[in-house]
Amino acid sequence: MSAAFRAxxxxxxDRAARGDREDxxxxxxxxxxxxxxxxxxxxxxxxxxxxxxxxxxxxxxxASDVVVTTGGTGLAPRDVTPEATRDVLxxxxxxxxxxxxxxxxxxxxxAVLSRGVCGTIGRCLVLNLPGSPSGAAECLEFVASxxxxxxxxxxxxxxxxxxxxxxxxxTGAHHGEHA
Amino acid sequence: MSAAFRAxxxxxxDRAARGDREDxxxxxxxxxxxxxxxxxxxxxxxxxxxxxxxxxxxxxxxASDVVVTTGGTGLAPRDVTPEATRDVLxxxxxxxxxxxxxxxxxxxxxAVLSRGVCGTIGRCLVLNLPGSPSGAAECLEFVASxxxxxxxxxxxxxxxxxxxxxxxxxTGAHHGEHA
Amino acid sequence: MSAAFRAxxxxxxDRAARGDREDxxxxxxxxxxxxxxxxxxxxxxxxxxxxxxxxxxxxxxxASDVVVTTGGTGLAPRDVTPEATRDVLxxxxxxxxxxxxxxxxxxxxxAVLSRGVCGTIGRCLVLNLPGSPSGAAECLEFVASxxxxxxxxxxxxxxxxxxxxxxxxxTGAHHGEHA
Numbered sequence: 088m089s090a091a092f093r094a095x096x097x098x099x100x101d102r103a104a105r106g107d108r109e110d111x112x113x114x115x116x117x118x119x120x121x122x123x124x125x126x127x128x129x130x131x132x133x134x135x136x137x138x139x140x141x142x143x144x145x146x147x148x149x150a151s152d153v154v155v156t157t158g159g160t161g162l163a164p165r166d167v168t169p170e171a172t173r174d175v176l177x178x179x180x181x182x183x184x185x186x187x188x189x190x191x192x193x194x195x196x197x198a199v200l201s202r203g204v205c206g207t208i209g210r211c212l213v214l215n216l217p218g219s220p221s222g223a224a225e226c227l228e229f230v231a232s233x234x235x236x237x238x239x240x241x242x243x244x245x246x247x248x249x250x251x252x253x254x255x256x257x258t259g260a261h262h263g264e265h266a
Numbered sequence: 267m268s269a270a271f272r273a274x275x276x277x278x279x280d281r282a283a284r285g286d287r288e289d290x291x292x293x294x295x296x297x298x299x300x301x302x303x304x305x306x307x308x309x310x311x312x313x314x315x316x317x318x319x320x321x322x323x324x325x326x327x328x329a330s331d332v333v334v335t336t337g338g339t340g341l342a343p344r345d346v347t348p349e350a351t352r353d354v355l356x357x358x359x360x361x362x363x364x365x366x367x368x369x370x371x372x373x374x375x376x377a378v379l380s381r382g383v384c385g386t387i388g389r390c391l392v393l394n395l396p397g398s399p400s401g402a403a404e405c406l407e408f409v410a411s412x413x414x415x416x417x418x419x420x421x422x423x424x425x426x427x428x429x430x431x432x433x434x435x436x437t438g439a440h441h442g443e444h445a
Numbered sequence: 446m447s448a449a450f451r452a453x454x455x456x457x458x459d460r461a462a463r464g465d466r467e468d469x470x471x472x473x474x475x476x477x478x479x480x481x482x483x484x485x486x487x488x489x490x491x492x493x494x495x496x497x498x499x500x501x502x503x504x505x506x507x508a509s510d511v512v513v514t515t516g517g518t519g520l521a522p523r524d525v526t527p528e529a530t531r532d533v534l535x536x537x538x539x540x541x542x543x544x545x546x547x548x549x550x551x552x553x554x555x556a557v558l559s560r561g562v563c564g565t566i567g568r569c570l571v572l573n574l575p576g577s578p579s580g581a582a583e584c585l586e587f588v589a590s591x592x593x594x595x596x597x598x599x600x601x602x603x604x605x606x607x608x609x610x611x612x613x614x615x616t617g618a619h620h621g622e623h624a
Contacts, residue, residue: 103611112610132610161608162538162565162598170536178349180341182367182378188540189368189547197591199540200598201608207341218608233376240341240379250340250380250397252291252311253282357528359520361546361557368547386520412555419520419558429519429559429576431470431490432461 092152092238094125099159099168103132112157112220123231135159140171148211152238158218160203169202176206187226210241271331271417273304278338278347282311291336291399302410314338319350327390331417337397339382348381355385366405389420450510450596452483457517457526461490470515470578481589493517498529506569510596516576518561527560534564545584568599
């Protein structure tokens with residue numbers, strides 16, 4: 088049902104980048120994305136440096152349909168993943184971040200501290216996820232079901248009927264679902 | 267109860283602007299706004315071009331209390347309505363966009379893809395709605411009840427008691443409702 | 446359990462700044478913050494002037510762990526607190542604003558008009574609250590329980606396990622809660 092798409096996982100963590108400690112979140116996100124039909128690249132971890140993160144995002148976006156980051160979205164002094172991401176986004180897609188924060192906060196109030204942003208670089212969708220293995224996996228699961236559709240729309244091969252006022256609601260389906 | 271206000275509907279769609287297909291959403295939004303007390307102008311549809319959308323927004327805002335757009339808020343490569351809108355907003359009002367996305371996503375998960383922004387140009391409120399007739403109408407209905415109040419506050423004829431710390435809560439009503 | 450933190454309350458209101466009317470919201474927020482373990486400074490009220498608000502925020506942030514503002518977040522022509530706040534923020538933390546608006550709107554639909562932004566200036570967290578005493582108090586209560594944790598993370602004395610992919614989930618607790 089869901090066409091294959093190319094995903095990349097970028098871990099942002101000083102400790103993981105130095106090799107001081109193993110990245111526990113990246114492999115978990117890879118397994119989850121594969122379950123949703125993606126072929127997944129696990130990129131080398133990068134430190135919490137704005138320019139380094141931005142450069143990695145640009146490079147990964149050029150070869151991927153979806154890039155997810157994990158880490159660096161909190162309030163710690165070195166957390167700058169959202170700022171680095173915004174530096175390289177063409178268009179923001181705040182609905183993904185709002186949905187992940189809201190649903191995560193329902194069970195874990197500290198999720199409101201997460202500052203992640205989402206959006207597009209060219210035809211690639213970028214999602215900032217929190218750092219903890221369970222928090223990142225949970226957030227990704229909240230939006231994973233719409234990723235295959237998002238990828239199709241971004242590729243331009245699919246007129247997004249749900250966003251074209253001239254497309255009509257031919258089938259009577261909710262929001263112009265495709266007949 | 268609700269004073270009349272002037273609204274404009276702007277359809278953003280390459281196909282509708284070319285006249286290839288009829289705009290199904292604009293007329294539906296007009297009927298809905300009229301039900302909430304507005305006199306409504308249905309503007310000529312514009313293509314998905316950032317500068318063209320921005321110019322139309324400026325022109326309509328100068329003669330309206332509320333401008334709603336429909337279309338161009340998704341992830342398709344040519345969708346740039348949010349970027350064009352942000353180009354001309356004086357102040358953002360993210361609460362409208364958050365509310366529409368959240369409530370829409372409750373029944374239609376793909377609503378998280380909608381990137382619409384809301385805010386003000388001078389004394390006019392601008393709302394980006396999705397493109398499909400049912401999606402746009404639903405989103406507008408989620409916030410329509412507060413539009414007459416928003417218009418009064420924007421006109422400056424009403425001190426917004428709910429946002430003035432010196433206004434007090436004289437009546438004991440929630441959030442300083444007007445006595 | 447919650448280490449003491451330093452908070453400041455800034456009332457933004459032309460009328461309160463002129464002394465035309467007493468500030469009813471500031472004292473209420475002070476009492477609430479004290480209940481959550483803060484030592485609180487009630488700053489002199491400032492008028493709805495972007496540069497004046499921005500300067501007050503910078504000054505208060507230099508000596509506080511948390512600064513809350515009240516007023517100037519609505520749609521009235523002179524409401525510019527969010528713009529002044531964004532002028533001086535280093536990093537945005539949209540989760541606080543989303544959470545306050547959403548929960549407030551559940552009982553008070555006009556809360557969607559609130560345009561407040563939240564984020565950090567250096568190691569200080571800044572939250573824009575609405576103006577009415579009950580609205581401001583309610584919004585602060587929605588996020589107050591996470592403030593002591595936010596302050597610890599901002600001070601850098603606590604690695605935020607919930608945002609470090611290399612921290613693991615050692616305890617098996619949700620989102621890497623600290624063992």
